[in-house]
Amino acid sequence: MSIPEELKTTPRWVCCTADKLPICPRNGDAASSTDPGTWSDYATAAGAVTRLGCRGIGFVLGDGIAGIDIDHCIDPETGVVAQAALAIVESMHSYTEISPSGTGLHILWCGTKAGPSCRKALAPGMGLEMYDGGRYFTVTGRSWHNPPLPLAERTAEAAEIYHQYLEKQKPAVPTAAQAIPVQPRPAGAPSDSEILEKAKQAKGGEKLAALLAGDWQPYAASQSEADLALCNLLAFWLGADKARMDAAFRASGLYRKKWDERRGADTYGNLTLSRALADCQEVYDPRPTALPETSAEETEAEVAGLLRSMGITPEKKQEPQLTPTAPAPGRKTYSLDDTGNARRFRDLYGDRVRYNYTQGCWMLWTGQVWRRDETAAVKQLCDEMLDSMEKGLFGIHDPQQAATLRKFIQKSRGSHAKDNLLKEAQHLTGIPATDNDFDKARGTFNVGNGVLKLRDGTLHPHDRTRLITRLAGVGYDPKATAPVWQSFLHSVTGGDEQLQHYLQCMVGYMLTGSTREQCIFFLYGDGSNGKSTFLDVLADLFGSYAMNAQSETITARRQSDSPRADIARLKGARLVTISECPADVWLDEAIVKQLTGGDTVTARYLYGREFEFKPEFKLIMATNYKPRIRGTDSGIWRRIRLVPFTQTIPEDKQDLQLPEKLRAELPGILNWALEGLRRWMQASAGGKRRGLPPCAAVDNATAEYRGEQDRLKQFLEDCTEPAPGYTVQAGILYQTYRAWCEENGERFPLTGTKFGREVAKALQRRKNRLNYEYLDLRLTDDGTRVLAAFGQKNGRFRPGEPLSEQLRLETRPLS
Incomplete structure (x- = not known):
């Protein structure tokens, strides 16, 4: 590898998987580009690749080291490099290497980025990214130059590239008068106000009604959260139409000047609408749906039996959802709603999921250890469950029953429906936990091939019921030596x-x-x-x-x-x-x-x-x-x-x-x-x-x-000496101590009371007519010098009168 020494000696290294996920080299946990505790030095990261089953290593940008990533700039068949990419490489003239894919280039350099923008397309299929922190680059060591270039200071050159390619034109900020234009609606379609009135009467409509009225406190921790919550509801009810959502929000009680305030090149309102649209998985269709005629009673009974065989509770025809007939003996049934889905989820996956209320997160059993779910794996389990439900549709012959069930499954696939499922599951028996439920087995040590009982050294199989969240970086081999x-x-x-x-x-x-x-x-x-x-x-x-x-x-x-x-x-x-x-x-x-x-x-x-x-x-x-x-x-x-x-x-x-x-x-x-x-x-x-x-x-x-940290002992050694027959007034000794502390940069000198108590452990003292004095002691030359400087600075001694004469009144032989 041709990695520059400047990078190797900087401890900002991680391992990375084939999916480019950063991994902590020391323990195999997920790493973060913002958490130095998950990084390591180069040697540790390089040595952990094979042990952790990773694809390679990466460097976390920051601390004065930045990077440029040019994607898909090298033709994989011909090896020809795009001219725009070559121009950037030539301009930066710093360490450059070929990316893991072989079709991109990474440029690492010393300096900072000129602005907040990070990425832009250079040409169709070719992208440019620039970062100086909060990201990591995979490092291959496949240098573009021969010999490799060192890391160079290129802040000025990077600024030119930034202004040429990445700097965004600032668009005009839309105001209330410049709101997103609403397109005309088809003839006969209900108006938005009619749709929202209907929505207020639907299940859960009280939340929409309150937010439209500006009453957000019962439903959100902040008004900004309430803004997004309302936009999420508007996205569903108004067909994910940004213009209609914008108009409805501006007419609501939550609208305020902040909606039109600039956030970089955009506005707060437009960013909030975009976020809601990104989360929207389904929309309300106001058109009536034609359903086939009701089946005969015999067919209904057959369909109900098939539904129950799938573990689904059929419901009555006249209701929006089907209600159950008598369940098959010994078979569990589930209602067609969020609670039913949550219970099904618990029954399928309850042995490998827990919800940690302390941390507010899901925990997953890996077969060795319980891990915090940081990749929304529980939603993948939801998808798996819904896929299984959908497979059961093939055995249903009645079109209406199949359509009703298919519609419920499709509705359950929405992001909000999965969120509701998981929220409902959090409190079900066997799912809730707190931090204090985990890692109680203090007498064990969890290793790669089992759980060691430390008292007798025996190895036991991994056990999910122990709720262990930690895993050693080694397996147990009783014959291994070192x-x-x-x-x-x-x-x-x-x-x-x-x-x-x-x-x-x-x-x-x-x-x-x-x-x-x-x-x-x-x-x-x-x-x-x-x-x-x-x-x-x-x-x-x-x-x-x-x-x-x-x-x-x-x-x-x-x-x-x-x-x-x-x-x-x-x-x-x-x-x-x-x-x-x-x-x-x-x-x-x-x-x-x-x-x-x-x-x-x-x-x-x-x-x-x-x-x-x-x-x-x-x-x-x-x-x-x-x-x-x-x-x-x-x-x-x-x-x-x-x-x-x-x-x-x-x-x-x-x-x-x-x-x-x-x-x-x-x-x-x-x-x-x-x-x-x-x-x-x-x-x-x-x-x-x-x-x-x-x-x-x-x-x-x-x-x-x-002994080094006993500063009082050091003071007495520096500023005093035994002198039989002499005394030093307690006040003078403390002033000398304060002067010594100031000269030696002591930020936390003892108080007078504590000083007296501590010194009394080492020195003999008595009380005269006015105050305490320490016996058989006098100040050294250094002590006198320190006290004199301090006293003159603070007006402690009388000017024009020899210091020795004044000290004689305070440090004198015993009478």
């Missing part, structure tokens, strides 16, 4: 067997849903030391049990304390890797205590409802910068585990194929982790809370980290 992994661990630990043992038990503990250790792990060290590779392997091993979170999740935030969506998405995970934090950020000690302490947390998905859950995930961060910690007591420090990665791997000894080799050993690495789990469980048996083994490297690194 020699490359063992060699890697020996290298990154410098041969420290005690540290290797600790890492093994740590990963084994992470397999469980237990948070007994109540700690957070920081993998710390400079670059080229293996910590990122270590975490990447864990992410591959854990699959969807592993999730990535931004460093803001556990560092100090300015937002309110309201339930957080970034925590809601972590429910059910066992391992949460934290993105590296920048230098000089403060740990959010309260949230770390809450997430590691085993307590119930309150969370909320974006636009969703609040819910509570107990975290079972373990937090781990690989970082070159240690977060700042204000707390000095064991409340926070007993939770901190600093795992040192101090062995730098020389560049000439780095194995670029190591990630692929380690992924090939995942079954063996799972066995290594299970052995660590066995040791952890053995050490924590008998009610002991701690199962992680002692490790000098971890204990010493953590103790050193704690």
